[in-house]
Amino acid sequence: MRTALVIGTGLIGTSAALALAGRGVQVHLADHDADQARTAEALGAGTQGEPEGPVDLAIVAVPPAYVAGTVADVLRRGLARGVLDVASVKGGPRRELEALGCDLTRYIGTHPMAGRERSGPLAATADLFEGRPWVLTPTAGTDTEVLNLALELVALCRAVPVVMEDEAHDRAVALVSHTPHLLSSMVAARLQDADETAVRLCGQGIRDVTRIAASDPAMWIDILSANPGPVADVLAAVASDLDETVRALRALQSADEAKRGDGTAGIEDVLRRGNAGRERVPGKHGAASAVYETVTVLIGDQPGELARIFADAGRAGVNIEDVRIEHATGQQSGLIQLMVEPSAAPGLTKALRERGWSIRQ
Numbered sequence: 001m002r003t004a005l006v007i008g009t010g011l012i013g014t015s016a017a018l019a020l021a022g023r024g025v026q027v028h029l030a031d032h033d034a035d036q037a038r039t040a041e042a043l044g045a046g047t048q049g050e051p052e053g054p055v056d057l058a059i060v061a062v063p064p065a066y067v068a069g070t071v072a073d074v075l076r077r078g079l080a081r082g083v084l085d086v087a088s089v090k091g092g093p094r095r096e097l098e099a100l101g102c103d104l105t106r107y108i109g110t111h112p113m114a115g116r117e118r119s120g121p122l123a124a125t126a127d128l129f130e131g132r133p134w135v136l137t138p139t140a141g142t143d144t145e146v147l148n149l150a151l152e153l154v155a156l157c158r159a160v161p162v163v164m165e166d167e168a169h170d171r172a173v174a175l176v177s178h179t180p181h182l183l184s185s186m187v188a189a190r191l192q193d194a195d196e197t198a199v200r201l202c203g204q205g206i207r208d209v210t211r212i213a214a215s216d217p218a219m220w221i222d223i224l225s226a227n228p229g230p231v232a233d234v235l236a237a238v239a240s241d242l243d244e245t246v247r248a249l250r251a252l253q254s255a256d257e258a259k260r261g262d263g264t265a266g267i268e269d270v271l272r273r274g275n276a277g278r279e280r281v282p283g284k285h286g287a288a289s290a291v292y293e294t295v296t297v298l299i300g301d302q303p304g305e306l307a308r309i310f311a312d313a314g315r316a317g318v319n320i321e322d323v324r325i326e327h328a329t330g331q332q333s334g335l336i337q338l339m340v341e342p343s344a345a346p347g348l349t350k351a352l353r354e355r356g357w358s359i360r361q
Contacts, residue, residue: 001025001152003055005080007070009033009040011116012086013061014124017045019157022126028055040121054078057149060085063219064226068096075102082146083107084153088173089226090137090166108150109137109166111173112159119216127158134159137166174230181212181220182235188213204326245270292321293345294337298358299325301332309336309357316351318344335360 002025006017009031017027017040027046031037041048058080060070064087071093074083083106087093090109097104114132116123134154138147154161164172188210191199224231248266251259299305313320322339340348349359 001056001149001156003051003057004028004046004153005030005051005055005058005074006046006061007031007058007074008061009036009045009121010061011119011121011123011128012112012114013059014040014043014045014121015114015126015128016059016061016086016112016153016157018043018124018126019129020153021046023156025156026051036121040124043121043124045121045124051079055080057081057153058083059153060087063087063222064089064092065222067093068100071097071107072100072102075106081106082143082149084110084146084150086110086112087226088177088223090135090169092170092226094137094139094166104139105141105143106146108142108146110150110154111135111137111169112157113177114159119219129154129157129159132159133162135162135164135169137164137169170227171230171233174227174234178224178227178231179234179238181215182224182231183238184210184213204324241270291342292339293342294339295345295348295352296360297336297338297352298360299334299336301327301334306336309338309352312352312355312357313338313348316348318348318351 001020004017004020004025005028006013006020007030009017009029013031017029021027021044028051029037029040029046029048031040037048040046058074060067060074060083062070062085067085067087071083071085074080085093087109088111090111094104094109097107112129112132112134114129116128134157136147136150136154138150151161187206191202191206191210244266248263248270251263251266254260254263297309299309310320318340320338320340324337324339325334326337327334338348353359
């Protein structure tokens with residue numbers, strides 16, 4: 001791939017453009033928002049200058065509602081040898097393009113499974129897709145050259161290609177992406193009118209659950225409007241679990257020992273099923289989920305503290321598999337949780353103590 005046209009210079013489009021430009025591809029940028037395109041250009045994502053002829057690949061990075069119209073326009077004008085979109089839903093755009101009578105041999109639907117809570121070109125990074133799944137949804141009519149161009153894009157962005165049917169993709173993202181976002185928003189919404197004393201008790205658990213609720217509502221309305229049925233199906237199943245859990249909790253309030261027993265069994269059931277589901281979430285580098293030992297260390301909120309503790313762990317010959325930070329309320333300190341292989345935990349604990357760190361059990 002020597003040339004590319006990126007239409008839509010938001011987070012995903014600009015990140016793809018940055019990755020391609022950084023690997024020697026001549027990238028042309030287009031966006032209905034001229035300021036956003038200028039920002040992407042200033043970041044080094046490409047040029048707003050129009051290509052002299054058809055580019056190798058056009059990347060359509062617009063909201064789902066505008067994908068079909070934009071792809072159809074690119075195909076009609078012959079702007080590229082191949083065209084793909086990066087929207088988070090796949091079945092709807094494909095059906096719209098079929099209804100428009102487009103020749104879909106030069107088109108393939110794709111979806112990089114990457115993102116951030118922030119949107120726009122200023123949130124973009126060239127490494128956004130590294131190690132992340134990038135779904136490709138070719139059909140029987142997809143031209144081999146177009147599929148190869150899409151695979152080359154994925155490789156240049158250092159993502160991991162995953163081939164799926166578009167309808168299967170939409171059901172999958174409803175489960176692992178769209179529904180979790182709505183549930184996160186629902187939990188966060190409980191905090192809006194909560195008493196200030198309750199909010200001050202927020203710890204890492206509530207931060208974990210509500211992190212993605214900070215995303216742009218307008219963007220998510222676009223996404224959910226394009227995939228409402230599969231998301232509603234998952235939410236209906238969650239609602240059933242919620243009803244059963246509420247009944248179990250009410251039973252725990254009963255003076256009747258048998259009812260309390262039923263309530264305990266109901267709560268245990270949902271918690272155990274949650275354990276089983278969590279174990280299926282892929283771990284590091286997409287491998288099976290691993291069990292790590294946590295070494296918890298008190299850390300001050302000063303410049304250089306994180307670098308110092310990571311350097312000390314490195315000197316001890318220990319690889320940090322994952323990390324979390326829990327900030328202390330009203331104090332200039334917090335707890336950093338270093339997740340390591342169980343066999344490495346005792347040595348790391350000893351080494352950090354010797355270097356003056358305060359270890360919390």
